Amino acid sequence: MDWGEEAARRLTKIAETASLPGPGVTRLPFTEEHRVAIGIITGWMEAAGLAVQMDAAGTLVGRREGPAGSKTLLIGSHQDSVPGGGAYDGIMGVALGCLALEAVKDRPLNVAVEVLAFADEEGVRFPTALMGPRVLAGTFDDGTLAMQDRDGVTLRDALAGFGGEPDALAQMKRRAEEIAGYLELHIEQGPVLEREDAALGLVTGICGIERLELRFTGSTGHAGTVPMEGRQDALVAAAGFVAEVPGMAREWDGLRATVGMLKVSPGAPNAIPDAVSLVLEVRSERDAERGAAVAEMGKRAAEIAERAGCGFEMAQTYQQPAVLCDPALSDVLARAGQGDLPTLPSGATHDASAMADLCPIAMLFVRCRDGVSHRPDEFASAADMGAAVDVLARALIAFDPA
Ligand code: HGY
Numbered sequence: 405m406d407w408g409e410e411a412a413r414r415l416t417k418i419a420e421t422a423s424l425p426g427p428g429v430t431r432l433p434f435t436e437e438h439r440v441a442i443g444i445i446t447g448w449m450e451a452a453g454l455a456v457q458m459d460a461a462g463t464l465v466g467r468r469e470g471p472a473g474s475k476t477l478l479i480g481s482h483q484d485s486v487p488g489g490g491a492y493d494g495i496m497g498v499a500l501g502c503l504a505l506e507a508v509k510d511r512p513l514n515v516a517v518e519v520l521a522f523a524d525e526e527g528v529r530f531p532t533a534l535m536g537p538r539v540l541a542g543t544f545d546d547g548t549l550a551m552q553d554r555d556g557v558t559l560r561d562a563l564a565g566f567g568g569e570p571d572a573l574a575q576m577k578r579r580a581e582e583i584a585g586y587l588e589l590h591i592e593q594g595p596v597l598e599r600e601d602a603a604l605g606l607v608t609g610i611c612g613i614e615r616l617e618l619r620f621t622g623s624t625g626h627a628g629t630v631p632m633e634g635r636q637d638a639l640v641a642a643a644g645f646v647a648e649v650p651g652m653a654r655e656w657d658g659l660r661a662t663v664g665m666l667k668v669s670p671g672a673p674n675a676i677p678d679a680v681s682l683v684l685e686v687r688s689e690r691d692a693e694r695g696a697a698v699a700e701m702g703k704r705a706a707e708i709a710e711r712a713g714c715g716f717e718m719a720q721t722y723q724q725p726a727v728l729c730d731p732a733l734s735d736v737l738a739r740a741g742q743g744d745l746p747t748l749p750s751g752a753t754h755d756a757s758a759m760a761d762l763c764p765i766a767m768l769f770v771r772c773r774d775g776v777s778h779r780p781d782e783f784a785s786a787a788d789m790g791a792a793v794d795v796l797a798r799a800l801i802a803f804d805p806a
């Protein structure tokens with residue numbers, strides 16, 4: 405079988421059938437689209453001879469037993485997408501894991517293997533993410549079950565309604581000594597491999613992330629009668645800060661800072677804005693630099709607010725540290741790639757970020773056309789996906805954690 409063509413066929417099918425209508429793929433966790441995806445992925449796992457079940461966190465698990473007493477090697481990624489996202493982000497790692505096990509067939513392996521399709525990596529529906537890997541790593545905070553989506557549905561109710569078991573999550577922590585490691589194959593979502601004319605690349609590490617809510621406060625008034633002098637326009641302050649973010653980010657090598665959400669009140673064309681809240685996201689492979697950059701940005705924001713006669717406050721709403729891929733486990737992929745795989749950091753985060761709290765992680769990137777992702781035109785070629793399946797199959801056959 406041409407594993408790359410089969411991967412392309414499967415990913416096209418699941419994109420077309422397990423998504424809300426509209427451009428690109430929209431498949432949020434614990435929805436009808438997720439349920440359709442579960443059915444399709446179950447077929448992939450069964451074709452690979454895996455025993456399939458959904459765990460309490462809504463992760464679909466396909467398991468192939470290994471020799472008695474052997475450790476388990478985990479392979480996985482996420483089934484969910486961003487709204488209007490691509491057909492490869494996340495789900496490709498699940499498809500390629502199943503195909504590699506199909507390719508291996510019943511050749512003897514030194515480990516048991518599980519393919520994991522995690523429910524929610526993007527954190528779009530609920531203001532949290534990575535529940536599946538965090539439950540396995542024992543780092544999941546039960547408090548997040550109370551978080552609500554835009555319709556007021558709690559994560560607890562959505563999970564229970566989907567067939568998960570919110571009250572059984574605490575018992576799901578895997579024993580680290582039984583796990584040989586976690587491998588994640590993922591579309592690069594950036595332009596590096598394409599620029600290097602490389603189909604595949606080994607990930608050195610995954611960036612850390614920090615999200616902060618910044619609030620600028622002024623005073624509202626009639627847009628037609630309040631003179632320009634002395635206004636305390638919260639949007640003027642916020643816009644002044646947003647305009648400076650790119651320049652501030654460039655002061656730190658490799659740092660990325662983005663303002664992707666902004667809310668204005670009262671939000672009327674004839675009323676001076678008296679409150680603006682925005683979300684600043686800062687990413688870096690170096691946590692200390694990220695911390696320094698956030699502190700400096702907060703200082704600059706306060707100065708800008710003061711110049712506009714406005715108040716200012718900032719609070720952290722999310723953070724996850726940078727994680728390094730395990731050199732030994734990465735080397736298994738490198739050797740299976742016959743040694744000529746380029747290496748690169750990941751500016752996107754992945755389920756592997758959370759799995760790093762349980763076991764060694766390694767990631768293999770697949771070239772991404774034009775570096776485009778989180779968009780309907782995200783694309784990985786069948787040839788490159790076929791090369792990834794071959795590398796993973798060779799790695800599985802050679803891998804011996806003893
Ligand atoms: O935000 C990220 O990097 C990932 O796509 N969730």
Ligand code: MN
Nearest residue numbers: 486493526778
């Ligand atoms: Mn994504």
Ligand code: MN
Nearest residue numbers: 493494525754
């Ligand atoms: Mn992803």
